[in-house]
Amino acid sequence: MSNMTSTLIATITGVDANSEQPITRGIGSPSLAGAVGELSSYQNLSTAAVETTLQLPATTVYCIYIKNLNGVGAGKTLSIKGTPTGGVEAVLAKLSPGGVFIYWQTVNSEGGYTSLKLTPEANDTPFEIFLGA
Secondary structure (H helix, E strand, O other): OOOEEEEOOOEEEEOOOOOOOOEEEEOOOOEEEEOOEEEEEEEEEOOOOOOEEOOOOOOOEOEEEEEEOOOOOOOOOEEEEEEEOOOOOEEEEEEOOOOEEEEEOOOOOOOOEEEEEEEEOOOOEEEEEEEEO
16 A cells, blocks of 8 residues: 655756757656655765765665755765665766766665665765655
């Protein structure tokens, strides 16, 4: 039984040098009928190069959104590691300031991640996160 539907709504656009928009693509509205969804619009990792294991809202998460909220500048990346269900831990992404990582399943019987870890390159790295299961 689900008590939280997590829906992703996004559009990819491309604008050229003439301010024309040759690319506009809505990705649809993938949804997961799940049990839980948690959003934090601001969290902070205070110490550079220290890996932090995230507390997941369920044993396996099927929806992941992480955004590096750091301001523009060198040395302000945010690395993401994850362990897929039945798999081994691997680097999922290295986000520059403003960079976004999205993983979104539409069923909670396939895929998912059982562990997520974040490592900031700089002290006081802010990020935004949504996890759904």
